[in-house]
């Protein structure tokens with residue numbers, strides 16, 4: 677197995693083992709007013725992350741949890757592999773660091789400072805909590821967003837299947853927590869609001885889960901162009917095929933270990949219809965309108981198309 681995937685699976689497995697020894701109220705901790713999972717993040721690592729030196733050719737994928745970051749992470753690592761093959765970069769940038777920037781040990785950022793370019797990293801953090809060098813050095817950021825009803829639905833199933841996160845007895849309990857800022861990595865609406873301030877930056881490219889699902893060929897083409905990676909028609913088709921939900925689910929044992937099925941659950945649009953009552957719909961519709969309706973990213977989410985019954 678590829679070294680980086682082995683490391684990824686180890687980190688997940690260790691978190692699951694550590695979570696077994698924890699009470700529910702120990703599973704999350706608060707840092708600068710936002711909750712994070714204790715088994716993946718720590719204040720020490722957050723502080724160490726401040727020393728991370730970003731580069732202009734870093735490839736950063738930002739997305740709120742359950743927005744499809746594993747999916748787009750696959751697309752980006754495939755694009756980087758194609759780029760490296762073409763440029764015959766002898767020193768491959770494939771490394772065994774856990775792909776999420778905020779997850780690791782306090783030495784991680786020192787090691788990353790020595791890695792060759794282009795470095796690919798993923799993050800669920802809001803912009804104000806990222807190392808400031810990312811914006812100062814103008815790293816390119818692909819910002820992935822997904823409609824809030826499907827995010828909440830995906831997050832609910834994940835929380836109940838993945839022991840490092842607090843589980844919920846009912847969907848209603850989860851919904852209340854989701855709407856009242858009790859989620860790991862913070863509130864969905866605050867996440868979108870914060871990123872709205874950067875949505876027009878030339879180094880930030882927003883894409884939606886729904887657009888990628890409906891037109892993967894065009895979206896992958898645009899993503900490759902944003903990062904300056906040229907693709908032949910055949911390469912483009914290969915990237916799309918290897919990142920399809922079916923391919924990734926089939927391969928998930930190798931890439932994500934025994935938790936593959938949990939990371940690749942349904943992979944579609946509108947599964948929220950199986951959980952949301954009329955009351956949940958009303959509350960979510962109101963919150964969307966009040967918090968992010970009419971903003972750049974709010975409009976991009978096409979709420980009327982994807983979140984109305």
Ligand code: PPS
Pocket residue numbers: 739740741742743744745746747826829830831833834919920921922924939940941942943944947
């Ligand atoms: S995590 O745990 O926060 O990193 O989760 P994340 O990867 O961001 O999001 C998980 C959801 O993305 C779906 N997924 C995909 N959809 C379409 N195509 C592909 N290839 C794909 N890969 C993952 C995954 O199934 C989760 O959504 P749900 O709705 O739960 O199925």
